[in-house]
Amino acid sequence: MSDRTKQPLTPEEFKSEVSRRGWTYRALAERWGVTENYVSKLARNPERALHWDDAVRGLPTVVVIRK
Template sequence: MVERMTPEAFKAECKRKGWTGRALAERWSKSEAWISRIGSDPERDLHWDDAVRGLPDLKCLNNS
Protein backbone atom coordinates (compact mmCIF):
# COMPACT_ATOMS: atom_id res chain seq x y z
CA MET A 1 0.00 0.00 0.00
CA VAL A 2 1.22 3.49 -0.84
CA GLU A 3 1.94 5.70 2.16
CA ARG A 4 0.17 8.96 2.82
CA MET A 5 2.13 11.97 1.58
CA THR A 6 3.33 14.50 4.11
CA PRO A 7 2.36 18.11 3.42
CA GLU A 8 5.96 18.71 2.35
CA ALA A 9 5.92 15.74 -0.04
CA PHE A 10 2.56 16.82 -1.48
CA LYS A 11 3.87 20.30 -2.23
CA ALA A 12 7.20 18.99 -3.53
CA GLU A 13 5.47 16.62 -5.96
CA CYS A 14 3.34 19.47 -7.33
CA LYS A 15 6.43 21.62 -7.74
CA ARG A 16 8.44 18.80 -9.33
CA LYS A 17 5.75 18.44 -11.98
CA GLY A 18 5.66 22.20 -12.58
CA TRP A 19 2.29 22.92 -10.95
CA THR A 20 1.62 26.10 -8.99
CA GLY A 21 -1.25 26.48 -6.57
CA ARG A 22 -2.97 28.75 -9.08
CA ALA A 23 -2.61 26.28 -11.97
CA LEU A 24 -3.76 23.38 -9.81
CA ALA A 25 -6.77 25.36 -8.55
CA GLU A 26 -7.73 26.08 -12.14
CA ARG A 27 -7.24 22.45 -13.20
CA TRP A 28 -9.33 21.10 -10.30
CA SER A 29 -11.90 23.95 -10.30
CA LYS A 30 -11.04 24.88 -6.71
CA SER A 31 -9.77 28.08 -5.09
CA GLU A 32 -6.08 28.64 -4.41
CA ALA A 33 -6.93 28.82 -0.69
CA TRP A 34 -8.60 25.41 -0.89
CA ILE A 35 -5.57 23.91 -2.65
CA SER A 36 -3.33 25.37 0.07
CA ARG A 37 -5.52 23.92 2.84
CA ILE A 38 -5.58 20.46 1.24
CA GLY A 39 -1.83 20.50 0.64
CA SER A 40 -1.12 21.52 4.23
CA ASP A 41 -3.47 18.96 5.82
CA PRO A 42 -1.56 15.83 6.89
CA GLU A 43 -4.93 14.03 7.29
CA ARG A 44 -6.26 14.90 3.80
CA ASP A 45 -8.26 12.21 2.03
CA LEU A 46 -5.92 9.81 0.23
CA HIS A 47 -7.53 10.44 -3.15
CA TRP A 48 -5.88 13.89 -3.16
CA ASP A 49 -2.46 12.25 -2.78
CA ASP A 50 -3.39 9.94 -5.66
CA ALA A 51 -4.48 12.94 -7.72
CA VAL A 52 -1.15 14.72 -7.19
CA ARG A 53 0.81 11.58 -8.02
CA GLY A 54 -1.19 11.24 -11.24
CA LEU A 55 -0.79 14.84 -12.41
CA PRO A 56 0.88 15.19 -15.79
CA ASP A 57 4.23 16.91 -15.92
CA LEU A 58 3.19 20.45 -16.78
CA LYS A 59 6.59 21.20 -18.27
CA CYS A 60 6.09 18.40 -20.81
CA LEU A 61 2.54 19.54 -21.60
CA ASN A 62 3.72 23.08 -22.29
CA ASN A 63 6.42 21.79 -24.65
CA SER A 64 3.98 19.67 -26.69
Protein backbone atom coordinates in the same frame (compact mmCIF):
# COMPACT_ATOMS: atom_id res chain seq x y z
CA MET B 1 0.11 -1.31 -5.44
CA SER B 2 3.53 -0.11 -4.32
CA ASP B 3 4.31 0.76 -0.72
CA ARG B 4 4.89 4.35 -1.83
CA THR B 5 1.29 4.82 -3.01
CA LYS B 6 -0.13 3.26 0.14
CA GLN B 7 1.50 5.90 2.34
CA PRO B 8 -0.10 9.33 2.66
CA LEU B 9 2.05 12.22 1.52
CA THR B 10 3.30 14.54 4.23
CA PRO B 11 2.46 18.21 3.69
CA GLU B 12 6.05 18.75 2.54
CA GLU B 13 5.88 15.81 0.10
CA PHE B 14 2.55 17.03 -1.28
CA LYS B 15 3.98 20.48 -1.98
CA SER B 16 7.19 19.03 -3.38
CA GLU B 17 5.36 16.66 -5.74
CA VAL B 18 3.16 19.47 -7.08
CA SER B 19 6.24 21.60 -7.68
CA ARG B 20 8.30 18.76 -9.13
CA ARG B 21 5.67 18.24 -11.79
CA GLY B 22 5.80 21.94 -12.71
CA TRP B 23 2.49 23.03 -11.19
CA THR B 24 1.58 26.00 -9.01
CA TYR B 25 -1.28 25.91 -6.55
CA ARG B 26 -3.04 28.53 -8.70
CA ALA B 27 -2.82 26.39 -11.85
CA LEU B 28 -3.77 23.26 -9.93
CA ALA B 29 -6.80 24.99 -8.41
CA GLU B 30 -7.93 26.06 -11.87
CA ARG B 31 -7.53 22.52 -13.22
CA TRP B 32 -9.37 20.94 -10.28
CA GLY B 33 -12.13 23.59 -10.16
CA VAL B 34 -11.39 24.70 -6.61
CA THR B 35 -9.79 27.79 -5.09
CA GLU B 36 -6.07 28.25 -4.59
CA ASN B 37 -6.79 28.60 -0.87
CA TYR B 38 -8.47 25.17 -0.89
CA VAL B 39 -5.45 23.55 -2.54
CA SER B 40 -3.19 25.20 0.03
CA LYS B 41 -5.35 23.87 2.88
CA LEU B 42 -5.30 20.39 1.34
CA ALA B 43 -1.53 20.51 1.07
CA ARG B 44 -1.08 21.48 4.72
CA ASN B 45 -3.55 18.87 6.03
CA PRO B 46 -1.80 15.58 6.84
CA GLU B 47 -5.27 14.03 7.39
CA ARG B 48 -6.48 14.82 3.83
CA ALA B 49 -8.36 12.08 1.99
CA LEU B 50 -6.00 9.79 0.07
CA HIS B 51 -7.66 10.56 -3.25
CA TRP B 52 -5.98 13.99 -3.16
CA ASP B 53 -2.57 12.33 -2.86
CA ASP B 54 -3.54 10.06 -5.76
CA ALA B 55 -4.50 13.12 -7.79
CA VAL B 56 -1.13 14.78 -7.12
CA ARG B 57 0.79 11.60 -7.92
CA GLY B 58 -1.12 11.34 -11.21
CA LEU B 59 -0.58 14.92 -12.39
CA PRO B 60 0.96 15.30 -15.81
CA THR B 61 4.33 17.02 -15.84
CA VAL B 62 4.17 20.56 -17.17
CA VAL B 63 6.64 21.12 -19.98
CA VAL B 64 7.51 24.69 -20.89
CA ILE B 65 8.75 25.15 -24.43
CA ARG B 66 10.78 28.30 -24.92
CA LYS B 67 11.48 29.73 -28.33
